[in-house]
Amino acid sequence: MGYIELNVLNNVDQPMALGIDLGTTNSLAATWKDGRPVVLKPEGGHGGSVPSVVHFAEGGGATIGRKALNKATIDPRGTIFSIKRFMGRGLADVQEELKSFPFPVSEGEHGLLQVDVYGNPMTPQEISALILTRVQQIACQTLPDAELNRAVITVPAYFDDTQRQATRDAARLAGIDVMRIINEPTAASLAYGLDQAKEGKIAVYDLGGGTFDISILSIEDGVFTVLSTNGDTHLGGDDFDRALANLVLAEVADQIGEEALAEPALQRAALIAAEKCKVELSIHPEAGLHLVLPENGVHVRRNVTRDEFEALAAPLIQRSLDACRNALADAELEPSEVSEVVLVGGSTRMPAVRTAVEMFFGRLPHTELNPDEVVALGAATQAHILAGGSRDLLLMDVTPLSLGLETVGGAVSKIITRNSTIPCSATEGFTTYADNQTGIDFNILQGERELAKDCRSLGQFSLKGIPPMPAGMARVAVRFHVDADGLLTVTAREESTGAKSSIEVKPKHGLTDQQVEQMLEDSLTNAKEDFEASRAAGLKTEIGIMVHATEKSLPTVEDHLDPEQLLDVREAVDAAKAARESDSMDPKLLQKVRDELERATMPLAAMLMDGVAKKALSGRELSDF
């Protein structure tokens, strides 16, 4: 008897995973399908991208994405946008931004920022979680058979530890298993490097809605090594909008006075008008910049030429080029040594940006891929690699910022310098500075500045149990390890005694594990409440129909019912009416009332059926009842 060979392996579906670009203005998911990354677009939809906007109605109820965007002018206070700018930040970090945001932001527990949504505080993590949920939902609609709860999520290269952790927390709240957080420009280079077996140095210029990133990578044999990254966390398309908005607001001030400018709806309307004008200027040499709000007495209609706009844009573009210069210096390269330039982010559609980048690097930048999609495509590629789907490519990423310890006098001793390839480890020796000192406190820092107070503190920990000895005799080895996820672990060990202490760094403005758990629990409770409310509403409708039907048919059959049966029906109907009109949204109670009504009206229903049958036979229509 022969054997039939079964090639089981070939029948196993590749595990699918998402790549999600969680952007300042738009978010998008992609996945690996049939040997390449594809953006997940719902049929007939808007290209799959979800505006990163959440609207909260007064009294509850959130809408996410395109529908929320439409609420921006009607209800600016409840429409939360650009939340990415607040991720993992403290109130002091965002003072500048707050001036142009119409919604109130305050500081909650643990220095955590929160947006006050009609008296209900929401953290940036929770709001981002809503956006992620929507993105995942669209992905699931596009690929209904796939299980898509694992994802690689991208962040700007310049995001520090706290901001990355905040992004992880947001995903966790959305029920997404984060496989890896990767840098947006790196993701973009993966998407570009795929088709051609490219060799050489690539510069990825990523000007998004809110942030600017530049990364220099080298590609050799399918291995992508990030050489350096630089950027500006406060430079993006929004700033170009702001520059144009100021132009129109200056004229508004002449009409209605300087004081009236603070009105959030006016500010928001000006930004929207500015963005529209900016987009048009990318295509036409001249565009209208109109701000007409009759209720505010605002009527400004003016034209802006491309030259005018480019004069406003020049200092912003110059800032991006400064960052490019720094990134090249870190990579020890001249602009001419870069063989490919890749543009990412919607703001790179501006002709002025394209020209400036072309001049700077002395070559025409790549624009084959949609700049709005390229990051998500690259993230999907990395997700595919991490899911075990491919070994063709390898991404060797770097730490974006230096990591070190505070030393005596508030100085910083850098232990891992920025742009080190991860995973990486480094050990540095420290000693005591006082006689018989038995413990050392360590303050872990992230940043490039020389003084501890100018860097971001990631956490503190202490090593105890050092035996008493003269100052400078103790030998303490501090080891920093940054894993492939970019997460830092610090271990300190005294060599003579082996006293040891270690810490997994938890960032300051991040959520504690308890907070995340509490939020998850809250969202589950809320989900239960939401579910019960909709079930109750359904039952009330059903009860209403039953009561109406009973009352309508009762006169025709009541003579044939026992007095007891009749009383039973009347009581059940009264109870049902009362329950329907009550405020109760308890589905259990309503279910009981409904069942009771059904039971009481059983004889009535039987009789009706009988009557219907007879009357139907006598030529009357069913619909007459």
Place this chain on the structure above:
Amino acid sequence: MSLCPVCEATLTTPLVCLNCKTLLSTEGREVSPFEALGVERRWEIDPKQLKRALLDLSRHVHPDYFATAEPEQRELAEQASATLNEAFETLRDDPRRADWLVRALGGPSDSEERQMPQAFLMQVLEWNEVLEEARGATAGTDEWQAMIDLGAELSSEREERLEAIAAQLTPLPAAGAEALIEVRRELNAVRYIDRTRAELKSLRLEASLGGA
């Protein structure tokens, strides 16, 4: 050359067997950067070969390829990859490679031998004077020009120090040799040059910002 404990093939690196692809534990023993990358222990290195070794080996040990593996395998991949990256950084940078070799051959550390070469000391005194005057200089002045000239001088001086180091370390001296003290002194000079160059750079940045 040691053999793989699983398939007994000759190992290129103690981190992974390239024949049977098994990740190997190096727990409790020091792996030299030369061993880790599987390159010959000597001063002269070929940067291209070094990079190739890093990429080739990373293809076998990178944690991205073990993301769905057992925790133990993931940890081995994490450690092996960190060891490779650290080894590459140590070897590709001339002063770091020299520092490693001096220590490995039992030479003095930078706290045990703080001297710089005699001839170099005289120049340091001169340079310090130029630096002193350059602090607070504005673009276009003589002090400014002196600072730019100093930058160029330091660069060529650095080259010379590194050539001296190369000469002392080719071929590698015996463990504990006198030459190692000389190399340490040269390394101290290189460190002085690097610090001074960093200061010049920030002075220049300050001046150009102040002038703007």
